[in-house]
Amino acid sequence: MTLQGNALIIQSGGPTAVINQSLAGIMAASRDYPDKIHNVYGAYHGLHGVLYENLLDLSCEESSVWRTIAVSPGAALGSARIKPRHSDLDRIFEVFTAHKIKFVFYNGGNDSAEAAQLIREEANRRHYEVRILHIPKTIDNDLMVTNHCPGYGSVAKVVSHIIAGDDLDNRSFFNSVKINVVMGRHAGWIAAATAIAKKGHIDIEDDDEVGPHLIYLPEVEFNEKKFLGDVQKTYNRIGRATIVVAEGIADQLSEDKFAGEVDEFGNALLSSSGKLGDYLSNLIKKNLVYNSAFGKLRCRADTLGYLQRSLAGMSSPTDQADAFLVGSMGVHYMMKGESDKMVTLVRIPGEHYKCETSLCDLKLVAQKTKLMPRSMINKEENGVTEEFYQYALPLAGSVPEIHALKPQHLKKKLMDYIRPEK
Amino acid sequence: MTLQGNALIIQSGGPTAVINQSLAGIMAASRDYPDKIHNVYGAYHGLHGVLYENLLDLSCEESSVWRTIAVSPGAALGSARIKPRHSDLDRIFEVFTAHKIKFVFYNGGNDSAEAAQLIREEANRRHYEVRILHIPKTIDNDLMVTNHCPGYGSVAKVVSHIIAGDDLDNRSFFNSVKINVVMGRHAGWIAAATAIAKKGHIDIEDDDEVGPHLIYLPEVEFNEKKFLGDVQKTYNRIGRATIVVAEGIADQLSEDKFAGEVDEFGNALLSSSGKLGDYLSNLIKKNLVYNSAFGKLRCRADTLGYLQRSLAGMSSPTDQADAFLVGSMGVHYMMKGESDKMVTLVRIPGEHYKCETSLCDLKLVAQKTKLMPRSMINKEENGVTEEFYQYALPLAGSVPEIHALKPQHLKKKLMDYIRPEK
Numbered sequence: 001m002t003l004q005g006n007a008l009i010i011q012s013g014g015p016t017a018v019i020n021q022s023l024a025g026i027m028a029a030s031r032d033y034p035d036k037i038h039n040v041y042g043a044y045h046g047l048h049g050v051l052y053e054n055l056l057d058l059s060c061e062e063s064s065v066w067r068t069i070a071v072s073p074g075a076a077l078g079s080a081r082i083k084p085r086h087s088d089l090d091r092i093f094e095v096f097t098a099h100k101i102k103f104v105f106y107n108g109g110n111d112s113a114e115a116a117q118l119i120r121e122e123a124n125r126r127h128y129e130v131r132i133l134h135i136p137k138t139i140d141n142d143l144m145v146t147n148h149c150p151g152y153g154s155v156a157k158v159v160s161h162i163i164a165g166d167d168l169d170n171r172s173f174f175n176s177v178k179i180n181v182v183m184g185r186h187a188g189w190i191a192a193a194t195a196i197a198k199k200g201h202i203d204i205e206d207d208d209e210v211g212p213h214l215i216y217l218p219e220v221e222f223n224e225k226k227f228l229g230d231v232q233k234t235y236n237r238i239g240r241a242t243i244v245v246a247e248g249i250a251d252q253l254s255e256d257k258f259a260g261e262v263d264e265f266g267n268a269l270l271s272s273s274g275k276l277g278d279y280l281s282n283l284i285k286k287n288l289v290y291n292s293a294f295g296k297l298r299c300r301a302d303t304l305g306y307l308q309r310s311l312a313g314m315s316s317p318t319d320q321a322d323a324f325l326v327g328s329m330g331v332h333y334m335m336k337g338e339s340d341k342m343v344t345l346v347r348i349p350g351e352h353y354k355c356e357t358s359l360c361d362l363k364l365v366a367q368k369t370k371l372m373p374r375s376m377i378n379k380e381e382n383g384v385t386e387e388f389y390q391y392a393l394p395l396a397g398s399v400p401e402i403h404a405l406k407p408q409h410l411k412k413k414l415m416d417y418i419r420p421e422k
Numbered sequence: 423m424t425l426q427g428n429a430l431i432i433q434s435g436g437p438t439a440v441i442n443q444s445l446a447g448i449m450a451a452s453r454d455y456p457d458k459i460h461n462v463y464g465a466y467h468g469l470h471g472v473l474y475e476n477l478l479d480l481s482c483e484e485s486s487v488w489r490t491i492a493v494s495p496g497a498a499l500g501s502a503r504i505k506p507r508h509s510d511l512d513r514i515f516e517v518f519t520a521h522k523i524k525f526v527f528y529n530g531g532n533d534s535a536e537a538a539q540l541i542r543e544e545a546n547r548r549h550y551e552v553r554i555l556h557i558p559k560t561i562d563n564d565l566m567v568t569n570h571c572p573g574y575g576s577v578a579k580v581v582s583h584i585i586a587g588d589d590l591d592n593r594s595f596f597n598s599v600k601i602n603v604v605m606g607r608h609a610g611w612i613a614a615a616t617a618i619a620k621k622g623h624i625d626i627e628d629d630d631e632v633g634p635h636l637i638y639l640p641e642v643e644f645n646e647k648k649f650l651g652d653v654q655k656t657y658n659r660i661g662r663a664t665i666v667v668a669e670g671i672a673d674q675l676s677e678d679k680f681a682g683e684v685d686e687f688g689n690a691l692l693s694s695s696g697k698l699g700d701y702l703s704n705l706i707k708k709n710l711v712y713n714s715a716f717g718k719l720r721c722r723a724d725t726l727g728y729l730q731r732s733l734a735g736m737s738s739p740t741d742q743a744d745a746f747l748v749g750s751m752g753v754h755y756m757m758k759g760e761s762d763k764m765v766t767l768v769r770i771p772g773e774h775y776k777c778e779t780s781l782c783d784l785k786l787v788a789q790k791t792k793l794m795p796r797s798m799i800n801k802e803e804n805g806v807t808e809e810f811y812q813y814a815l816p817l818a819g820s821v822p823e824i825h826a827l828k829p830q831h832l833k834k835k836l837m838d839y840i841r842p843e844k
Contacts, residue, residue: 011594015590015591015594017587041832042827042829044829044831045594045595045596048596048716048717051839051841052838052839053834053835053836053839054831055831055832056827056829056830056831056832057830057831057832058830060830061827061830065825065827068624068823068824068825069825069826069827071823071824071825072590072824072825072826073587073590073591073824074587074589074590074591074592074593074594074826075594076826076827077827077829078593078594078595078596078829079594079595080595080596080717082717085841085842085844086844087841087842087844088841088842091839094836095836098835098836099832099835161733161734161735161736162729162733162734164734164735165439165495165496165729165732165733165734165735166728166729166732167496168437168494168495168496168732168734169437169495169496169728169731169732170496171496171500172433172437172467172496172497172500172501173467173500173501173502174467174470174500174502178728197734200734202490273696273700274695274696274697274699274700274725275696277696278695278696294470295470295502295504300727300728302725302727302728302729303696303724303725303727304727304729305722305724305725305726306588306591306600306722306724307584307587307588307724307726309591310587310588310590310591311583311584311587312583312584312586312587312590312619312622312822312824313583313586313587313736313820313822313823314583314735314736398735400734400735401490401493401735402490402493402494402495402734403487403490403491403493403494404491404494404496404498405478405483405487405491405498405499407466407478407500408478408479408480408482408483409466409476409477409478409479410463410477410478410479410521412475413475413520413521414475414516414517414520416474417473417474417475417513419473419507419509419510420507420509420510422507422508422509
């Protein structure tokens with residue numbers, strides 16, 4: 001007999017701009033299986049909702065609701081960063097049994113994959129029949145096997161648009177060094193995506209002029225001396241610099257003052273602190289040799305914060321489509337009997353972006369991190385290669401079209417000016 | 423005889439997302455007066471370019487160039503934060519004379535109006551015939567007389583979209599308090615604009631649920647005890663809070679550690695530091711009484727930084743049009759003989775947004791700051807009134823359409839869960 005019962009959707013970890021597209025995808029595809037999936041429930045705030053039996057009845061929502069929720073950032077069901085403790089497992093299966101949960105969609109990153117695996121193993125031990133699929137979600141783009149992760153394309157779009165404008169803002173001033181700290185603890189995918197800003201420039205032949213000029217990734221050993229040398233070289237060439245660093249490089253610095261709170265998975269809080277930016281900014285202020293004829297050194301640092309994953313109205317259409325796809329395909333796979341796997345995105349080679357889905361074993365994903373391959377990192381280890389652009393441009397879905405003036409300087413008619421102090 | 427000669431455009435102070443629209447407006451209208459305006463020059467990096475005779479020949483650029491530059495953030499001519507010293511005045515008029523500058527467009531904020539006034543007075547003293555108009559530009563929206571300032575609409579759009587998404591991100595977690603520090607030293611126009619985020623929500627009847635819940639403006643005395651009381655009340659009502667503070671409230675705090683560099687106009691650097699956010703965040707962490715059954719308190723602070731004024735691809739169409747308008751009308755006014763004035767935006771009352779231009783005396787603008795009127799601040803002094811929405815919504819030009827799920831909780835079937843420590 002075919003498995004029948006209720007489905008449960010769990011949103012977990014940090015939200016993305018398109019996490020609700022996956023939710024909408026699951027809701028849409030679930031309607032194709034009325035004989036197997038009786039009701040679809042949502043865990044209210046992830047595993048917290050399961051433990052405390054806080055479940056949402058999603059089947060009673062009108063289907064039109066999901067169209068607008070799909071384009072809204074933030075986890076519509078509520079999220080949590082809870083790791084199931086051994087002592088929680090009894091309770092989880094009590095709740096599953098009481099509510100006839102037979103299908104579980106765990107939407108999250110590699111920590112969630114680990115949680116899904118724990119629940120799976122316990123289900124086997126108890127001979128509780130349940131199918132579990134992991135639906136990938138993470139702005140970090142660091143899940144194994146899948147070509148990319150839903151959530152990444154939108155953050156790539158947001159940070160590249162931010163840096164495109166920020167570089168023009170920086171260009172407005174003399175002696176201006178700007179540091180931008182972006183998310184990414186172990187992998188530099190988000191930092192690398194800021195390079196997309198370069199591709200929006202019209203009519204600039206000398207690519208060197210266009211920022212971001214330097215990008216520092218956690219995959220590469222961070223060396224303060226090399227960093228200062230890179231900044232000095234950029235300053236010497238063009239009189240300014242737009243720099244991007246992944247927050248994860250903080251782990252490599254001798255100062256341990258960057259560490260903050262720790263969650264249940266042992267991840268330290270790096271965002272929501274300006275400390276790394278301030279540290280690097282002070283390093284530059286102390287060490288950069290600059291031309292004071294153009295005024296004081298202007299060194300600024302911004303930490304981009306949570307807006308990277310949640311900016312309303314600026315998500316990538318490609319990312320939205322992919323997020324919907326992994327959700328809906330998750331339902332179809334499960335109804336064919338699949339379980340204990342993650343839905344993956346498989347890129348079809350060709351001139352135009354095309355993507356299909358497949359499945360991979362959960363254990364290939366749980367607790368693992370996909371770093372950027374060396375072939376996408378330039379040989380100076382402070383930027384990306386063309387291979388990265390080919391990978392990331394279609395995911396971000398759009399490039400900010402911008403244009404900087406190529407100055408035509410007027411011939412001088414006067415003697416040089418020495419500005420008096422007063 | 424009519425005045426003839428070359429025109430000079432000066433971009434000054436902090437860039438906006440639409441500062442180059444005004445430049446494009448001046449360039450476009452200048453072509454209507456080939457007999458009066460011979461060439462149009464740009465000061466390369468504001469007053470710095472004038473002093474050091476670094477002028478750009480803008481007349482030689484193809485007219486199509488300005489269309490793409492117009493939509494790019496950052497000061498295309500380069501900006502500066504230089505105040506003309508008494509000792510600089512000789513040099514300024516040497517440069518004006520050498521390059522036959524007869525028409526000056528000073529594009530900036532109230533500091534630039536002051537600089538324009540200084541140059542005006544010196545021109546009179548020397549009987550140097552020159553017309554000077556101030557073209558308003560500032561994200562702060564704090565210039566007197568004009569209904570609003572070009573640059574403000576775009577920052578209003580950017581921050582409202584950011585906060586709309588951020589509030590949904592915040593809503594994803596239990597016990598979550600999020601602080602966002604936005605620009606605005608003396609006036610709260612930018613902080614107030616984040617309230618526009620509320621207007622994008624579909625289908626939420628209870629407006630209380632939707633953030634930003636609390637907005638703190640420099641116009642109102644900041645009181646830590648009242649602040650904590652406000653946050654506690656919001657937490658008690660909905661279990662979380664999305665807070666916006668204008669950076670300017672730092673000036674009111676007893677701690678003087680928020681002060682940083684000072685520019686030539688005496689303005690202290692408030693942006694590009696996470697200190698205010700960290701301070702308020704610690705205040706909340708120390709004092710908020712929260713329900714630990716929902717987990718730990720999650721308190722985060724982001725300082726939005728320079729992207730507020732420079733986010734590529736997200737400027738307000740209304741703001742773009744207004745910025746172009748003040749530039750082009752500046753040329754038309756000047757060719758009619760007007761000088762020593764600022765171009766103002768005059769809002770035409772009516773259901774749909776309509777704007778005209780007029781002129782006002784420079785001295786009504788220089789060194790003055792237009793604060794938010796009390797009628798736009800709510801009586802609790804932590805938010806805005808309907809009057810503000812009517813003022814700001816058309817300027818931002820768009821509202822992020824978002825939707826949060828109204829949870830339908832499933833009836834519980836089990837006993838309450840007490841989670842073991844391990």
